[in-house]
Amino acid sequence: MQPFDTVSGSAAPFLASNIDTDVIMPKQFLKGIDRKGLDRGLFFDLRFLESGEPNPAFILNQPAWSDAAFLVVGPNFGCGSSREHAVWGLKQVGIRALIGTSFAGIFYDNCQRNGVLAIQVSEAQLKQIAGVISNAETAKIRVNLPEQKIELADGAVIPFEIDQLRKQSLLLGLDAIGTTLQRAEQIRSFEAQHLSENPWL
């Protein structure tokens, strides 16, 4: 997994509430057996017109944000289906972190497992960030994970909280399965006990 340390880039405002994973990655892009080609599907119905041309009204099609490394999002982002394809697609267009007030649980975990940092801020902080990055001149920010802060182009610094376990795993780009399997003996002995206490399992 690609480690996340300090990342700079432009941040695109996309503040609608309840953006679900069907909108992030529509069904027609879910028919693969690998992770390829999901950059095309990301926000497909919003990013492209019926003609197939990019929709100039969509934020990621505007020059200041077309190479955005961050999305600043509305509440309950990523709700709905568990499809991890949504996060794979975000990663494939270059999104490294999301900033919002709340994320749906499965989506939040999917981000973590793909090295995409999902940062939770307060409503007031979100307004402040959105106010600055919505201006093309000041759209660039820096996200510093080790120090848990977001630096805006106007000099403001926004601190954020994150679980230390998540932070370490993102900083180091840890393989979660490898880490867990170091405890294989412990799992095996728990399992033996658990199955003997609940033999119908």
Next chain:
Amino acid sequence: MNSPRTLYQKHIDSHTVCPLDDQGHVLLYIDRQVANEYTSPQAFSGMREAGRKVWRPSATLAVVDHVNPTAPIRIATMPDAGGAQQVSYFEENCRDFGIELFDVLDKRQGIEHVVAPEQGFIMPGMVVAAGDSHTTTYGALGAFGFGIGTSEIEHLLASQTLVYKRLKTMRVTVNGTLGTGVTSKDIIMALIENIGASGATGYAIEFVGPAINDLSVEARMTICNMAVEAGARGAFMAPDDKVFAYLQLKPRAPQGEMWKQAVAKWRGLHSDEGAVFDREVTLDVDALEPMVTWGTSPDQAAPVGGYVPDPATQPDFILRQGMQRALDYMGLAPGMPLSDVVISHAFIGSCTNARIEDLRDVARVVRGKHVATHVRAMIVPGSTLVRNQAEEEGLAQIFLDAGFEWRQSGCSMCLAMNDDVLAPGDRCASSTNRNFEGRQGAGARTHLMSPAMVAAAAITGHLTDVRSFALEA
């Protein structure tokens, strides 16, 4: 002395291999997993690349459900290359890793969350994870089920565990008695409308109260299933005699002495007296009316006797914008009576509402009537066993006589990953769980409601209070 614990805490405590920090992270043992063909391929590929084995193959049941067609004549071939590839890779993975698979021709095939309880694969006290958000369904059996992404599926296959953070707990007390024609779907839709689409984000919900006790096990599944639409990462109901009776007849239920032993243990699965929840919500259903959604988020719902709301009355800017966007997408004007909304399609199906009791509800409404001429109406049973039972009970003939398509099982038009897709502008009364933009087809419009309400709309051709129909008992 131990402090009183919630049902959720009991499940997590009994499945904790070890704590991982002091912030609530644990390594959580998972008893069962259900796998489908569309969220699992990359997980199996990861296992292959790393040369890993599946930790406990018998803990996983694999079912083809998302991409298969539901045409009345069942064939093994998938009509599209993507679906065909997913199904054949799924078969290959199950074979190579020793996992039991119900393929499309299996008599037990169906939607994973209908099939797993039907087989007795899910039991009280279990912790269950699956690559599908509606895994919350299993809470109705006193199991703790939650949805996970593909990376977590791989983690689970490889280790039978997940790195898990404890949730907060919410108790939803449902008081009162449901009126005729009002169902458990209306309870959960009213709750979501009440607390919002992220009202339970970060929480596991436990449902309690007389209205829950009164419900059948299948009706309870509808509530736990849709709890995820309020953001809940799990939903519970303490198992009772109804649950034990439901399970006892299932193929994989324990037998004899072991059954007695299991039930004795399961009777302890309830929140302790005095257990403290992080949030309490109360709902009274005496006056509850059948609910319908008018927007593009499951919390945008109202009683069927109501009106399309006016965004101008919403003070919060983001919510107001969301409402306006929803109305534009849905092609509805503020102030319009919901019962004036004319539909083009009626869909009865999904892991939320396609079990045998749902189909009996539908039959009571449509018997001897006919679908409106401008409506295409489909019934996709939750499993092949449900389909067979409905045929034995004579329900299928009632549906066919009333002008419904009677189809094979699968997820179908709930999310339209197969060939059951609506066209732009189509408007569907749907017994499913999500009314998101494009969910049933790009540009298509979805109104969520109970199966009985879909049946009523199919007959009249517009959203209709099912209580205006004379319902046989």
